[in-house]
Amino acid sequence: MQLEPGLDLVQNYLDADEQRRFWVACRDLAAGAVPMYRPTVRGGKKMSVGMLCLGRHWNALTYSYEPTRTDFDNLAAPPLPPEFERLAIDAAARAGFSLRPDLCIMNYYEEESRMGVHQDKDESRESLAAGVPIVSVSLGDTARFVVGGLTRREPTRPLMLSSGDVLVMGGPSRLRFHGVTRILPGTAPAGLGPGRFNLTFRQA
Numbered sequence: 001m002q003l004e005p006g007l008d009l010v011q012n013y014l015d016a017d018e019q020r021r022f023w024v025a026c027r028d029l030a031a032g033a034v035p036m037y038r039p040t041v042r043g044g045k046k047m048s049v050g051m052l053c054l055g056r057h058w059n060a061l062t063y064s065y066e067p068t069r070t071d072f073d074n075l076a077a078p079p080l081p082p083e084f085e086r087l088a089i090d091a092a093a094r095a096g097f098s099l100r101p102d103l104c105i106m107n108y109y110e111e112e113s114r115m116g117v118h119q120d121k122d123e124s125r126e127s128l129a130a131g132v133p134i135v136s137v138s139l140g141d142t143a144r145f146v147v148g149g150l151t152r153r154e155p156t157r158p159l160m161l162s163s164g165d166v167l168v169m170g171g172p173s174r175l176r177f178h179g180v181t182r183i184l185p186g187t188a189p190a191g192l193g194p195g196r197f198n199l200t201f202r203q204a
């Protein structure tokens with residue numbers, strides 16, 4: 001359903017089997033040769049989420065994309081798996097957008113993890129100007145998410161993101177402020193969890 005122009009939520013986009021398959025893929029990637037880690041951001045604070053970027057790496061110190069993790073261990077970002085890419089392309093198309101994702105940021109939330117309200121504006125001017133969407137896929141525990149307007153001052157509206165839900169934000173909604181205010185522990189479907197993986201697919 002369309003929440004706002006350019007902001008589309010498809011609940012249960014992934015069935016139980018697909019959720020389990022993507023969960024396992026995320027879990028295995030997180031513990032793989034290029035592991036998930038906790039980024040330190042500008043100012044020196046550690047983020048409360050675990051992160052693993054696929055395709056390209058988001059540098060938490062420079063807020064820019066690069067091939068290797070120069071803010072952490074200099075390892076190259078693992079490639080974006082073909083089944084991840086397909087998921088993002090299909091979900092964007094369903095919301096009426098064309099997306100050629102070149103990276104995915106995989107975030108892992110534990111019970112205490114949060115994501116402060118922010119804008120995603122580290123992609124190229126062309127990508128942002130064209131309103132190329134971000135596709136978000138939620139797996140595991142439910143999150144309370146908030147989405148606002150194009151300035152920090154505007155009010156936010158809460159939204160629950162459950163396992164299997166896909167949120168597409170493009171066009172006029174691409175630069176909306178948003179964040180994760182809490183994780184509901186123990187809400188993951190059987191076979192998933194603990195915690196929550198969120199995948200955000202982007203065209204840099």
Ligand code: MD3
Pocket residue numbers: 105107115120134136143145147167169173174175176177178179180198200
């Ligand atoms: C609405 N992640 O990785 S995804 C992020 O649930 C991020 O992990 C959150 O914000 C999470 O940057 C939210 C949903 C999302 C992403 C980008 C948006 C919603 C958005 C951009 C504009 C409006």
Ligand code: FE
Pocket residue numbers: 118119120178
């Ligand atoms: Fe974001």
